[in-house]
Amino acid sequence: MSKKILRNEAFQSLFASFICIILGVLIGYIVLLFINPTGAGEAIMEVLKNFFHYSKANLQIKNFGNTLVKTAPLLMCALSILFSYKVGLFNIGAAGQYCVGICASIFCAIQFGLGWLPCMIIAAVCGAAYGAVVGLLKSYCNVNEVISGIMLNWIALYTTNMILNNVKETTSPYTFHLNTHGEQAMLPGLGMDKIFAGNTYVTIALPLAVLTAVAIHIILEKTKFGYELKATGFNKNAAKYAGMAEKRNIIVTLMISGAIAALGASFMYLTDYEQWSCTSSAVPAMGFNGIAAAFLGGLNPIGTIFSSYFIQHITNGGAYVDKTMYCSQISDLISAIIIYLCGFVFFIKYTMNQILDKQEEKAALKEKAAAEANTQEGGDK
Amino acid sequence: MENQYAIEMLHITKKFPGIIANDDVTIQLKKGEIHALLGENGAGKSTLMSVLFGLYQAEEGIIKKDGKEVKINNPNDANALGIGMVHQHFKLVECFTVLDNIIMGVEPNKFGFLQKDEARKKVVELSDKYGLHVDPDAYIEDITVGMQQRTEILKMLYRENEILIFDEPTAVLTPQEIDELMQIMKNLAKEGKSILFISHKLNEIKAVADRCSVLRKGKYIGTVDTKDATIEELSAMMVGHNVNLHVQKDESVPGDVVLDIENMTVASKMHKNNAVKNVSLKVHRGEIVCIAGIDGNGQTEFVHGLTGLEPLVSGKVTLCGEDITKAAIRRKILGGMSHIPEDRHKHGLVLDYSLEDNCILMNYFDPEFTDKFGFLRRDNIRKYSEKLIEQYDVRSGQGPITIARSMSGGNQQKAIVAREIDRNPELLIAVQPTRGLDVGAIEYIHKQIVAQRDAGKGVLLVSLELEEVMDVSDRILVMYEGEIVGELDPKTTTEDELGLYMAGAKRDEVKA
Numbered sequence: 105m106s107k108k109i110l111r112n113e114a115f116q117s118l119f120a121s122f123i124c125i126i127l128g129v130l131i132g133y134i135v136l137l138f139i140n141p142t143g144a145g146e147a148i149m150e151v152l153k154n155f156f157h158y159s160k161a162n163l164q165i166k167n168f169g170n171t172l173v174k175t176a177p178l179l180m181c182a183l184s185i186l187f188s189y190k191v192g193l194f195n196i197g198a199a200g201q202y203c204v205g206i207c208a209s210i211f212c213a214i215q216f217g218l219g220w221l222p223c224m225i226i227a228a229v230c231g232a233a234y235g236a237v238v239g240l241l242k243s244y245c246n247v248n249e250v251i252s253g254i255m256l257n258w259i260a261l262y263t264t265n266m267i268l269n270n271v272k273e274t275t276s277p278y279t280f281h282l283n284t285h286g287e288q289a290m291l292p293g294l295g296m297d298k299i300f301a302g303n304t305y306v307t308i309a310l311p312l313a314v315l316t317a318v319a320i321h322i323i324l325e326k327t328k329f330g331y332e333l334k335a336t337g338f339n340k341n342a343a344k345y346a347g348m349a350e351k352r353n354i355i356v357t358l359m360i361s362g363a364i365a366a367l368g369a370s371f372m373y374l375t376d377y378e379q380w381s382c383t384s385s386a387v388p389a390m391g392f393n394g395i396a397a398a399f400l401g402g403l404n405p406i407g408t409i410f411s412s413y414f415i416q417h418i419t420n421g422g423a424y425v426d427k428t429m430y431c432s433q434i435s436d437l438i439s440a441i442i443i444y445l446c447g448f449v450f451f452i453k454y455t456m457n458q459i460l461d462k463q464e465e466k467a468a469l470k471e472k473a474a475a476e477a478n479t480q481e482g483g484d485k
Numbered sequence: 486m487e488n489q490y491a492i493e494m495l496h497i498t499k500k501f502p503g504i505i506a507n508d509d510v511t512i513q514l515k516k517g518e519i520h521a522l523l524g525e526n527g528a529g530k531s532t533l534m535s536v537l538f539g540l541y542q543a544e545e546g547i548i549k550k551d552g553k554e555v556k557i558n559n560p561n562d563a564n565a566l567g568i569g570m571v572h573q574h575f576k577l578v579e580c581f582t583v584l585d586n587i588i589m590g591v592e593p594n595k596f597g598f599l600q601k602d603e604a605r606k607k608v609v610e611l612s613d614k615y616g617l618h619v620d621p622d623a624y625i626e627d628i629t630v631g632m633q634q635r636t637e638i639l640k641m642l643y644r645e646n647e648i649l650i651f652d653e654p655t656a657v658l659t660p661q662e663i664d665e666l667m668q669i670m671k672n673l674a675k676e677g678k679s680i681l682f683i684s685h686k687l688n689e690i691k692a693v694a695d696r697c698s699v700l701r702k703g704k705y706i707g708t709v710d711t712k713d714a715t716i717e718e719l720s721a722m723m724v725g726h727n728v729n730l731h732v733q734k735d736e737s738v739p740g741d742v743v744l745d746i747e748n749m750t751v752a753s754k755m756h757k758n759n760a761v762k763n764v765s766l767k768v769h770r771g772e773i774v775c776i777a778g779i780d781g782n783g784q785t786e787f788v789h790g791l792t793g794l795e796p797l798v799s800g801k802v803t804l805c806g807e808d809i810t811k812a813a814i815r816r817k818i819l820g821g822m823s824h825i826p827e828d829r830h831k832h833g834l835v836l837d838y839s840l841e842d843n844c845i846l847m848n849y850f851d852p853e854f855t856d857k858f859g860f861l862r863r864d865n866i867r868k869y870s871e872k873l874i875e876q877y878d879v880r881s882g883q884g885p886i887t888i889a890r891s892m893s894g895g896n897q898q899k900a901i902v903a904r905e906i907d908r909n910p911e912l913l914i915a916v917q918p919t920r921g922l923d924v925g926a927i928e929y930i931h932k933q934i935v936a937q938r939d940a941g942k943g944v945l946l947v948s949l950e951l952e953e954v955m956d957v958s959d960r961i962l963v964m965y966e967g968e969i970v971g972e973l974d975p976k977t978t979t980e981d982e983l984g985l986y987m988a989g990a991k992r993d994e995v996k997a
Contacts, residue, residue: 328849331842331861334838338835345792347813465500468544
């Protein structure tokens with residue numbers, strides 16, 4: 105009975121993810137011990153506690169809302185990576201596609217004064233177009249998607265800086281607040297702010313991101329399109345042999361991935377929670393954290409919902425680490441260590457199966473010995 | 486008593502989920518003998534050898550080398566004991582050269598710098614000595630399956646192993662090459678090397694092996710001296726009943742032209758010359774046309790060009806009156822072309838998909854399997870796959886949900902044959918359809934091919950096995966260096982004559 109559960113694919117993913125988290129926290133703790141042993145225990149607890157840092161229920165819920173606001177874009181980035189990964193493509197360009205989404209949604213909102221829905225749609229279209237570049241290069245010029253993705257990330261970053269320069273404050277590098285310059289583009293909250301103690305940043309973004317995850321799960325597992333995509337991912341020669349249009353599939357996949365990542369950006373920036381700094385010199389980490397979230401979620405869209413939340417939870421929690429004991433980079437470092445360890449899910453699963461195999465072999469041996477003791481083996485039937 | 490055995494495997498039992506691969510099997514390999522291991526696909530031969538090679542651990546039983554018990558936990562242990570193996574599915578790094586693959590793991594070096602010249606000399610010597618011709622600088626992904634196997638054999642010879650395991654080594658070789666290999670094996674045995682020769686080809690076992698152990702469905706049946714046993718006896722031991730070794734078929738009644746190829750030329754990936762040069766041929770309804778030839782003479786490229794996996798340089802292909810020269814692969818499939826590919830792992834299957842998902846690989850978009858909203862109809866897929874499994878006797882651990890990767894090679898092949906024939910094509914292209922299969926399965930697949938012919942389909946068979954060519958085909962076309970050099974009638978020609986054409990010693994002007 106219990107063996108069957110241990111062999112269950114879903115249980116294994118869950119279990120492995122859990123082990124990874126514990127390992128990550130442990131190693132993070134050890135690093136903290138090295139830097140400053142007195143505050144280590146407290147610091148790691150702060151990371152894990154996140155919004156429980158506050159004692160008032162009101163503040164807790166409000167800050168829980170903040171974590172959720174940033175979970176939505178992370179989940180979208182993770183889904184973007186997951187989707188192309190199923191087709192055998194590593195869409196590291198998700199970060200750049202996310203950047204394009206930021207650029208499109210903010211610019212359309214402030215410069216053109218468009219509503220939230222058109223802003224979102226335009227962001228998705230731009231992201232898809234950006235993803236298509238990677239796809240075209242891959243399928244027609246055989247350019248590795250990782251190489252072109254990374255280079256396009258930088259192009260996206262500086263293009264975004266350049267374009268959004270037109271809609272920024274005169275005294276700071278940040279773009280205008282939406283609530284003053286583009287209120288019509290802010291995502292509707294549908295009254296969710298009341299649940300989250302007046303946190304107006306909580307919007308339809310989160311439910312939309314969760315719906316996207318469910319939709320991707322259905323597409324991959326239940327549809328003809330998913331069957332084709334996964335076949336291409338597992339064995340592109342067989343896909344070609346079966347007459348699947350692998351070139352078209354690669355392009356379509358990266359377009360969808362790009363659209364998802366860019367939508368994620370609009371989920372973030374159309375809440376007015378953050379503004380873009382036009383002097384940014386690094387691609388937003390969201391796209392890269394998405395890689396860890398996808399793996400921690402066992403490359404399952406539904407699992408990714410929870411892993412994205414967890415990663416955002418500890419990332420936010422890092423901000424509460426006592427800055428008098430540790431330098432300000434420590435929060436990023438600790439979250440990074442935990443996220444890094446999250447990538448070990450498949451290794452843990454593999455080890456688990458190895459151990460189970462050994463145990464099963466032993467059990468079979470015992471069984472056979474018992475059977476032999478009871479009966480004499482007959483001849484050939 | 487003096488120990489006469491190089492390797493003994495005593496009472497080995499190995500289980501996998503849902504299947505007992507080896508059930509109390511005992512094999513004793515004498516020093517300097519060639520010992521054949523005979524059994525159908527899925528009889529547990531490969532598993533047993535994997536246990537010996539340290540890839541699997543047996544639950545029960547012991548292994549003795551020179552009379553002393555040894556533990557083999559991984560291939561390194563096996564290597565240290567002088568055991569070398571040529572696997573059925575090669576263990577080669579595709580993007581490395583032949584030489585790199587041969588020296589991998591035992592790279593000669595000075596202070597960490599590779600000494601490839603030394604290695605190259607040794608490899609060239611070995612390949613000259615044994616007639617295993619292969620370009621040491623060619624990349625594995627660019628060379629044919631036959632050459633890849635030669636690389637594997639060289640790898641073993643390079644390591645100077647004492648106990649050599651050949652896992653179905655002749656499956657891809659030509660008759661002449663098989664004769665050469667047999668000679669090599671005999672020489673090796675004479676030099677004191679002990680050889681375990683896994684095969685289900687009775688002729689070869691009879692020709693080369695001293696003794697033969699038989700496995701059936703994981704059980705050990707017995708060991709016989711091959712000189713005392715007849716082929717019929719061996720085959721009865723292997724399958725448990727008598728089998729018909731020859732294909733029964735009536736006279737072919739050719740009808741209309743199904744496939745018309747005019748002046749087809751296909752480029753080569755390996756060299757600058759074209760691999761297929763100006764080939765023209767016709768396949769009629771109700772006939773089996775066989776392309777015979779030694780591996781690497783353009784057959785692979787010919788089929789790839791025909792099926793659309795590779796582009797044509799020039800030429801025209803007509804299927805059932807429709808020009809399909811530039812048609813997409815999907816169009817060709819829907820137009821009635823069925824293709825049993827040469828490499829079942831590379832093209833034929835999505836190994837990480839379940840058996841049922843592989844069953845619908847060519848027609849998953851059919852309304853039977855996909856509804857109008859694009860959702861897969863899982864219940865129909867299950868029903869269809871169960872039908873194929875039942876009808877074509879595809880054996881697997883868990884039925885339709887078995888992951889294709891975990892199935893034995895023969896059953897993987899059966900699944901592909903089932904899928905391709907069941908689509909009811911107009912033209913069946915079968916490339917080495919029985920490669921690596923046992924007698925029972927070969928008989929079955931040959932029957933199916935003949936049944937397709939009798940149902941008025943055109944069959945284009947590409948085979949490297951002389952016996953298959955002579956037995957199954959109605960018309961033989963010999964391909965040599967990318968050209969059709971002869972058209973022969975299997976009823977009037979002999980294997981020797983065919984061999985001469987295949988070797989390029991004889992050629993006719995052929996008008997298709």
